[in-house]
Amino acid sequence: MxxxxxxxxxxxxxxxxxxxxxxxxxxxxxxxxxxxxxxxxxxxxxxxKSEIDNLGVSKEFIEMVNESFTKYEGALRELADK
Structure with missing residues (x-):
């Protein structure tokens, strides 16, 4: 019903x-x-579908990349500024 x-x-x-x-x-x-x-x-x-779904990668991979960017943000910014 x-x-x-x-x-x-x-x-x-x-x-x-x-x-x-x-x-x-x-x-x-x-x-x-x-x-x-x-x-x-x-x-x-x-x-x-979200933008992440359209990338064709797993949510776990996106989470890993985000964690890595957060962890190494300072070093990545320094590299980008050179």
Missing amino acids: PESRVLRKSGNSAILTVPTEVMEALGVNIGENISYVIENDSVKLVKE
Whole structure:
């Protein structure tokens, strides 16, 4: 049986809450973007790919690079200034 939600007004917009189960199924978290596609009389929600997803590298690799830049920021800045 389909689950339903009530549209709520916020300023000039309407807000629809997304259940945790739907967020988990899409693999999204608070703050991430989702897209919607209108197909006849239904709407399909789709997780938007982030810039990191489009790079074709793992999130673990990005985290490792960020940690390295943070750890060696001073040395990297000195090299860049030469």
